Amino acid sequence: MSATTPFLQKVSKLLKVPISNIIQAPGLVISCTINGKTFSGTLNIISTLLTASKSNLAGKDDLEKLQIYQWIEYAMVYAVQCNSVHNIQQILTELNSVLAERTFIASYGNITIADVLLYYILHGLMESLVYLEKEKFIHVSRWFNNIQQDSNIRQNNKIIDFRSNFLVNLAPARHF
């Protein structure tokens, strides 16, 4: 498994619950220490962090919680691994069709930890997109731009520019 460590650190910082001793090695399930206890497995670690922080990112009912789990898994299995051109296109296409119909990935009303985690994971990828690609995945772009407005979530990530005024001639009516 490639590096999920930095993303978990960001989540821990956002939720103000310190984690330490993150151990991640090939063939081993990721593990870490929270409040003196050892936890293993990404999903487990994230839910422990959420519980400890009493954050409102946890989802407000069972359905939302399950959707969050589903998207965290998706993020871990597909998004983190995403490195080839083919992968990238596929993930963005999938997310784009989901986000066409909803503002947040796992909830109709509110931002959840699934949005935040995906934001952290996709940041590098979004940064590398050229404007035409941002236009192509317009719903992902809109979602990403909304999530990154919160400075607590953003932390030291750079704000990615989604304005494309100079593209007016290429894609009228779609510029920000």
Add this chain to the structure above:
Amino acid sequence: MAAGTLYTYPDNFRAAKALIAAQYAKGNVKLAPNFVFGETNKTKDFLKKFPTGKVPAFETSDGKYLEDGNAIAYYLANDQLKGKSEFDKAQILQWIGFAEGQILPPACAWVFPVLGVVKSSPISNEASARAKDDLKAALTVLNSHLLTRTYLVGERITLADIAVACNILNAYKFVLDPEYRKPFVNVNRWFNTLVNQPQFKAVLGAVELCSKAAVSGVAAGDNKNKKKEEKKKQPQQQAAKKEQPKKEKEVEEEMDAADAALAMEPKSKDPFDLLPKGTWNVDDFKRCYSNEDETKSIPYFWEKFDHDNYSIWFGEYKYNEELAKVFMSCNLITGMFQRLDKMRKACFASVCLFGEDNNSTISGIWVWKGQDLAFTLSPDWQIDYETYDWKKLDSKSEETKKLVAQYFSWTGTDKQGRKFNQGKIFK
């Protein structure tokens, strides 16, 4: 933190704006207990505070009075809702205007007959048929705006979202079926997101989107029942609701008076609709006039003209001596045309300028639906017409035929012999 008392009947979408804003700002808003629509707001005491007698109306805890849902919502809102920058604030105002001008009239014209708030009649049926198209146009605008945005203004919920969502709420609940709303993916997403916000839910309860469009007439009764059931299901948030569930029906009927006028608004959009349709197709003639030579289009005009339902008028500018430059006079004519925009549907005119700079006259031939002066049909059309002398022509006389031919073909002179200079066509 704003506090005070809100006067409204239950489930009033206008009052919902204020209540949602108060949810965000955690303002302390009480609903006036024992408010009975049509009674309380007709009392002397109420009218002294709120001269229009309309609801929602708001009395602040220190005894000041506010009317209008949007205004009250603004007063109760927090900084996030009001927008961060001056430009954001201006944009919010823009969207509130859009909500009131583009969304509400068609939404009401469509929904009110369905809910039985106004009686369903041929007129209301026609109005709601038109409303479907008008609303589609408004939703298209909204949809393309929301393609690249999560909320209407900035990246957070503002009063703009509250105003637009509340004005479209009943349409989404009762008439916008999945088929109709299918093209508006972005609006649907935005609307779903809003009504799922805890602050919206606290006021509106669970909002179920329409699954099958209700229609007026027989189905209206079913719909009322459905609405009631929904109300039962919803957590009863509003104190007033709890206190007077029995009066609900009454209140619904009482709504007539206040909202009927609003539901009728789109109807007044085309005042010609009240007149009989007639056999002459104005658009057909306009096409012919634009595409063919006058030698063809003028005979065509007389061939098709409906003498019973249309009339021909001669309009002469009253203040010809004040006319100076030709281009200014032309602007005067085209300006009037623009202000009469809505008349186009059932009107055709050729207005000509005769003479030259500082010595010119304006006159024209007008054809419109009905036998009376059309301008009196709508207050919107009364800006310019008094600067003209209007003479109704006998549509069957030879003299009229000559005049029509002269003005439609832009030839000849005015009464004093000034030569034709320029013509403008209203079509």
